Amino acid sequence: MKIGMMSFAHMHAYSYADSLMKLGNIELVGVFDDDLERGKKVAEKYLTKHFSDQENFLRTEMDAVIICSENTRHKEMVLNAAEAKKHILCEKPIATTIEDAEEMIEACKVNGVILQIAFPVRFSSPIAQLKNLIDNGELGDIVAFRTTNRGQNPGGWFIDKNLSGGGAVLDHTVHMVDIMRWYLGKEITHVDAMVASYFHDIDIDDAGILTLEFENGVIATHDASWSRFAEYPTWGDVTIEVIGTKQTIKVDAYKEHIRMFTSGAKSLSNVFYGNDMDFGLIQDFVECVQKGKEPSITGFDGLKALEVALAAYESSEKNKSINL
Amino acid sequence: MRKIVYKKLEKIDFATTTAKVTIVKSADQLTEGIETFLVDEVNFDSVINDTDKVYIPSTLLNVVNENLYVYYELEQYPFFKKIKEVIVNPKGVLRFRRTGIITENQRLIASDLVVFSAILGEPLTIQVKRTTPAVTPYHTIVTVNFGNGTMAHLEYTFSNDDEKIELEWSGIKQIIEFNSAEMNPFSLKNYTSLPLAYSVDSILATARKADQNVLNRLEEFTSLLSGGVTK
Known part of the structure; x- marks a missing residue:
């Protein structure tokens, strides 16, 4: 199977490319990146060809592309790749506006290609185990969720609204909204949020708390931020607590770690040894393409997660509850 | 006397x-x-x-x-006194959570709000979301926008589980984490009520005269919680 990569602007591109290498039966046919220096460097690293022209790249024979550009460029690349009949794995968030996301989904449908959204958290082993427990009725009925996704400020284009479309709330809300929807099988109907910039001297949000309500009355909180600093023992967290009528279970996707103490400014490091969720995502995408299956995480899933993140900004700005 | x-x-x-x-x-x-x-x-x-x-x-x-x-019970806990002492800037994100058999729940939440307001500033908005009280566990989310620049989720899960308190503070270059289940000095927890225990000295030192202002303050928060104030 032949796969190409479109842009290495998002750091996840490196881990996705590493995953492709690990799979063994994949040929990475090329990398399109109009950041020439970066494009040449990664092409060299992964022993493939660099394309500076998107049209030329998409004319190359390949089954699928992985898009890891700046958020606001997802639309352009998805539309072009769909037109070129390539199956697509697109980094989250799907887009920065609902209209763009809908257009992307429609374009993929019309062109008969898969559009999968990169929500790797679904492939975290403990997160997936909790899904099984819920499906097997071990928690009873779900009453509420408590979730967090807090990390470091990624800097670069992430803090430029013209390229990212939003800060920490956009970056760190979509994953856990996707997991809650996946666990519950229901949609969010009300969003209340407070969004602010606290932790860094930047012109974009770096903190937000969301209070959510699902169509069946389940309530939830979410803490999204870039509040973790370099000296903190770990990059950040991805946690979910599911409060059920039979029992409550909390899962931390990065809990599997060893504590390493060293002399220096960062004395304690939590060294993660759990499963590689990015590899799980890539493996799943490749299988979907090979078997012609419906993607496990659809464009619609990406759209619904985006809807909540955008509603959070609106709620904070208008100081009111947003009904979806 | x-x-x-x-x-x-x-x-x-x-x-x-x-x-x-x-x-x-x-x-x-x-x-x-x-x-x-x-x-x-x-x-x-x-x-x-x-x-x-x-x-x-x-x-x-x-x-x-x-x-x-x-x-106020929260003020008595040694962990809370220490947190108050080490928070350098009341600007950030607070996540606070109580779990367990909780009686007088509205008054307890109101009391916690009194304590947090004293540290983080007067709340500008308070919003309440609850699950169905008839179903156990009964979960309440209180979302607060404190005046000094803190956003907070205070959460209460009323259930038959052991009492537990969690507090997380994400501040500027400062992160504080407390979980009573993890910070228990005993590995067989049924031998101690630590860390959720406090001294009589602390009660005597921090108690205020139960005057009309104190009662009004509690009534005010209790009424806000009952009404489910929305933005």
Whole structure:
């Protein structure tokens, strides 16, 4: 199977490319990146060809592309790749506006290609185990969720609204909204949020708390931020607590770690040894393409997660509850 | 003047209590000549008089009296005192959570709001979301926008589980984490109520006179919670 990569602007591109290498039966046919220096460097690293022209790249024979550009460029690349009949794995968030996301989904449908959204958290082993427990009725009925996704400020284009479309709330809300929807099988109907910039001297949000309500009355909180600093023992967290009528279970996707103490400014490091969720995502995408299956995480899933993140900004700005 | 303190005895850390305390089962057993009594019951009305100082938790306060003193449970915990001491800038994100068999739940949440407001500023908005009370566990989310630039989720899960408190503070270049289940000095937890225990000294030192202002403050928050204030 032949796969190409479109842009290495998002750091996840490196881990996705590493995953492709690990799979063994994949040929990475090329990398399109109009950041020439970066494009040449990664092409060299992964022993493939660099394309500076998107049209030329998409004319190359390949089954699928992985898009890891700046958020606001997802639309352009998805539309072009769909037109070129390539199956697509697109980094989250799907887009920065609902209209763009809908257009992307429609374009993929019309062109008969898969559009999968990169929500790797679904492939975290403990997160997936909790899904099984819920499906097997071990928690009873779900009453509420408590979730967090807090990390470091990624800097670069992430803090430029013209390229990212939003800060920490956009970056760190979509994953856990996707997991809650996946666990519950229901949609969010009300969003209340407070969004602010606290932790860094930047012109974009770096903190937000969301209070959510699902169509069946389940309530939830979410803490999204870039509040973790370099000296903190770990990059950040991805946690979910599911409060059920039979029992409550909390899962931390990065809990599997060893504590390493060293002399220096960062004395304690939590060294993660759990499963590689990015590899799980890539493996799943490749299988979907090979078997012609419906993607496990659809464009619609990406759209619904985006809807909540955008509603959070609106709620904070208008100081009111947003009904979806 | 005698001091009569009402509290569940399992909450008292006698190792750190230096006040000379006599434990009695009910107000009938109070005797003259002893300074401080600890009473493990909630029926305190009968002992309010002109000569004894009576100390009650804020969750039980519903009258004002010259000799009645009120204390906030959250303020008593050593972990909370330390957190108050180390927060350098009240700007950030607070996540606070209580779990367990919680009685007087509205008053407890109101009491916590009084305590947090004193540190983080007057709330600008308070919003409440609840699950169905008939279903156990019953979960309440209180979303607060504190005046000094703190956004907070205070969450309460009323269930039959053991009592637990979690607090996370994401501040500027400062992260504080507390989880009573993790910070328990005993690995067999049923031998101790630590870290959710406190001294009688702390109660005596932090209690305020139960005047109209204190009662009004609690009533104000209780009423906001009952009404489910929306933005």
